[in-house]
Amino acid sequence: MNRLILLCLLLATALHAADGKLIITYLNMPKHGLAVVVQTPGGGTWMIDTGPQSDTYDAGRDTIEPFLKARGITQIDGIAISHPHGDHYGGAMWLLDHMPVKTFVDTGYSARGFSLAYSRLRQHAQERGAKYIAATEGDKLDFDSALTVEVLSPPKTMHNLDSDPAKITEHGLLNTNSLFLRMQHGQNVLFFPGDAYGTGQRYVLEKTPEEKLKAAVVTAPHHGFNTHPEFAAATKPKYAIASCLDFYAGSEVPSPGEKLTKQFEPLGTQVFVTAWHGNIEITSDGKDVAAKTEK
Numbered sequence: 001m002n003r004l005i006l007l008c009l010l011l012a013t014a015l016h017a018a019d020g021k022l023i024i025t026y027l028n029m030p031k032h033g034l035a036v037v038v039q040t041p042g043g044g045t046w047m048i049d050t051g052p053q054s055d056t057y058d059a060g061r062d063t064i065e066p067f068l069k070a071r072g073i074t075q076i077d078g079i080a081i082s083h084p085h086g087d088h089y090g091g092a093m094w095l096l097d098h099m100p101v102k103t104f105v106d107t108g109y110s111a112r113g114f115s116l117a118y119s120r121l122r123q124h125a126q127e128r129g130a131k132y133i134a135a136t137e138g139d140k141l142d143f144d145s146a147l148t149v150e151v152l153s154p155p156k157t158m159h160n161l162d163s164d165p166a167k168i169t170e171h172g173l174l175n176t177n178s179l180f181l182r183m184q185h186g187q188n189v190l191f192f193p194g195d196a197y198g199t200g201q202r203y204v205l206e207k208t209p210e211e212k213l214k215a216a217v218v219t220a221p222h223h224g225f226n227t228h229p230e231f232a233a234a235t236k237p238k239y240a241i242a243s244c245l246d247f248y249a250g251s252e253v254p255s256p257g258e259k260l261t262k263q264f265e266p267l268g269t270q271v272f273v274t275a276w277h278g279n280i281e282i283t284s285d286g287k288d289v290a291a292k293t294e295k
């Protein structure tokens with residue numbers, strides 16, 4: 001592409017971000033994970049999760065930072081980590097070391113299954129100057145004055161083995177205690193449930209008034225593997241989005257995208273999957289939402 005045209009497109013995108021709209025981008029990554037860029041109506045930038053990190057791939061270095069730079073973004077107002085699993089926090093270290101990050105949010109979970117690696121990351125965020133917030137049910141996060149971001153789960157006492165002793169493994173315990181966010185922009189509601197399993201989703205369904213559950217956009221819980229049918233029916237969104245690979249060999253659910261499509265299409269919901277559509281961009285003007293995909 002002609003460089004001048006490219007520059008104009010980049011500038012247009014950067015300007016576009018500050019015109020009072022909310023822009024959410026689900027980043028497509030070559031490895032399994034979740035990384036969502038939130039460009040707020042007031043021009044701020046938050047990350048909800050930061051994708052994975054390994055010897056060969058770092059979502060912070062290889063996907064998130066290049067994306068932010070291309071949009072003219074040089075600092076991050078906040079990173080919210082849904083739960084301490086590597087496919088969600090892997091890219092955060094790179095971002096903390098290479099860009100100013102003002103706030104670092106998680107649930108404060110530090111019980112069973114909590115890792116030393118994550119503990120170091122939480123510590124490192126504070127050493128790098130980020131304000132640390134441990135957020136649980138009932139708290140509100142200050143993403144932007146035009147947005148209401150509420151934490152619906154986990155409860156202050158955390159979901160524990162008593163919640164569902166038969167089903168919660170150590171891995172599942174971390175998932176179920178994901179930071180479960182409800183974001184409202186004008187008339188539009190967007191859900192970010194992290195990897196909350198059925199226990200976490202049922203908790204939110206029980207505690208949240210029905211009218212607050214209706215949504216424009218739902219991030220599929222646990223990459224599309226585990227969306228509770230009642231959560232799908234209660235939210236009945238215009239768009240459901242899964243960040244996942246196309247195929248997981250040996251998994252009970254080999255294609256979460258296909259599972260999600262079967263669950264949501266009967267509700268009239270349009271389903272997007274990062275592996276199929278590339279980066280998925282949702283724009284809200286406070287009344288309507290629109291989706292644009294890379295492929």
Ligand SMILES: [Zn+2]
Nearest residue numbers: 085087088195
């Ligand atoms: Zn995950």
